[in-house]
Amino acid sequence: MALVYLRELDEQTKFAIWKIEETAEELLGRLQLDARERAKLESLSKGKRTLHWLATRVLLRYLLNTETYIDCPSDKNGKPYLPDFPYKISLTHSYEYAGVMMSTKGECGIDLEIVKEKVVNIKEKFLREEELIFIPDGHLDQLYACWCAKEAVYKLQGNKGISFLEDMTILPFVYKPQGVLTLQLRKEDELRTFQVYYEKFQQYMLGHVVE
Structure with missing residues (x-):
């Protein structure tokens, strides 16, 4: 594996992205797995x-700076956690890359997606009319910034019952190759607001958020 991006957002939060160059057997040789795993x-x-x-899992061990066994189960909604460490974590992957985010500040979420034309055909499935109105036609990068933002917040809050279309709203923003957008999440009768950071990474879009 080759570390292609390591970023410390502050003393409490960091993330890393690796390019996967090994075989499954080579990766497995760097891990210790229990029966569940x-x-x-x-x-x-x-x-x-x-x-x-x-x-x-290999990248998680790299960030935690240990070669020993790390218990990383998932809760009932599939959200991974570390019972033996003080970090909240989020995992992502897309094609030849894998990413891990961890924070002691609060829950976090990260998403990495390769930018492809097909997003144009599904944009109405995750964005409402009031969101689409501020995105220029055919602006793939801005569409993916919105998708990654919603996916990152979805991972942060860890509830499978949340709808990208019905429960999340992105406020108007002007796209930049690296920027921040505001996302509102309505969960039951509670309205939460998140600042989600996004950036273009090679031919991918990256989004990340922390409570």
């Missing part, structure tokens, strides 16, 4: 899903 690994389809799962 081995069962999880066996349940994955071979190929990218296996590489992504293994790579995020």
Whole structure:
């Protein structure tokens, strides 16, 4: 694996992105897995899903600076956590990259997506009319900034019942290659506001947020 991006946002929060260059066998050789994790690994389809799962765990060990076993289960909604460390974590992957974010400040979320034309065909599934109105036609990068922002907040709050379309609203913003947008999440009768940071990373879009 090659570390291609390491960023410390402050003393409490950091994230890293790795380019996956190893085989599944090479990645597995750098891990210690318990019976639960081995069962999880066996349940994955071979190929990218296996590489992504293994790579995020290897990267997690890199950020925690340990080669020993790390317990990283998931809660009932599939949100990963570290029972033996003080960090909140979020994992992401896309094609040849894997990413991990961790923070002692609060819950966090990170998302990495390769930018492709197909997002134009599904934009109405995750953005409302009042959101689409401030995005120029065909602006793929801004569409992906919105998608990554919603995905990052979705991971942060860890509730499978949240809808990108119905429960999340992005306020108007002017796209830059690196910027910040405001996202409002309505969960039951509570309205929460998040500042989500986004940036273009090679041919990918990256979004991250911390409570």
